[in-house]
Amino acid sequence: MLLSPPVIILSSPVPPLPVSFFSCSISFSTSSRVSLMSVVFTAIFIPSHPNNLNITNLTYSMQLADLEYFYIAKEMNGRFKGSRIGKIYQVTKKVFKMQVSNEDGKFTILIQLPDYITYTRRDVPSPESPSNFIMALRKRLTNGVIESIEQPGFERILIFNISAHGHAYTLVIELFSNGNILLCDAGRGNAIDVLYRKESWRDRELKRGERYILP
Structure with missing residues (x-):
């Protein structure tokens, strides 16, 4: 499978040379020892100053194809199955991060709605005041x-699929249309407990208390 190079769009002025970027096409197979997610993240940006990563200054245009998400899910399951969840943050209007840890160390899972999901060992600055949505997820x-x-x-x-405080939860990351994040109670038939945005279609409604239905 071929991964098309992503494009960086500067949404606001940044200091000179904060980012080194290269354009490339990367081929890989399921037997490859190269980490798909590491390759994706490296292709997005390589900070020239690793300790000065400011994600709020960058917008990434790199919506992935359905098949690419198959490999992403496979890799992330292998790496994060059994991991413990730390704090969750909303970095910008569209960017969220979830801190996780396992025997390999600490990681940050990054989600930009509706474009992509990836992970990194780098820290990403976060706002000090969490929104009600984030507080509900943390709880x-x-x-x-x-x-x-x-x-x-x-x-x-x-x-x-997450177990926490004696409950079974399903955290759903929708990476299409406007994107959405929903937390469903698996013990109540995947009833929506917390969601980022309410949405409604003719045959599908996303709101608290409704059973989550796939598109």
Whole structure:
């Protein structure tokens, strides 16, 4: 499979040379020892000053294809199954991060709605005041354990199955249209407990208390 090079769009002025960027095409197979997610993240940006990473100054245009999410889910499941969840943050209007840890160390899972999901060992600056949405996620998921990560069918959706505080949760990351993040109670038929935005279609409604239905 061929991964097309992403494009960086500067959304606001930044200091000279804060980022080194290269354009490339990367081919890989399921037997490759190269980490897909590491390759994706490296292709996005390589900070010239690793300790001065300011994600709020950058917008990444790199919506991935359905099949690419299959490999992303497979890799993330292998790396983060059994990991413990730390704090969750909303970095910008569209960018979220979830801190996780396992025997390999600490990681930050980054989500930019609706464009991509990736992970890094680097720290990403976060606002000090969390929103009500983030507080609700923290209350339910902090210190929880990721049981598995999967892609339903070939949808542009990643599902984190999580056990926390005696409950089974499904964290749904929708990476299409405007994007969305939903936390569902697996013990109540995947009823939506927390969601980033309410949405409604003729045959599908996303709001608290409704059963989550795939597109």
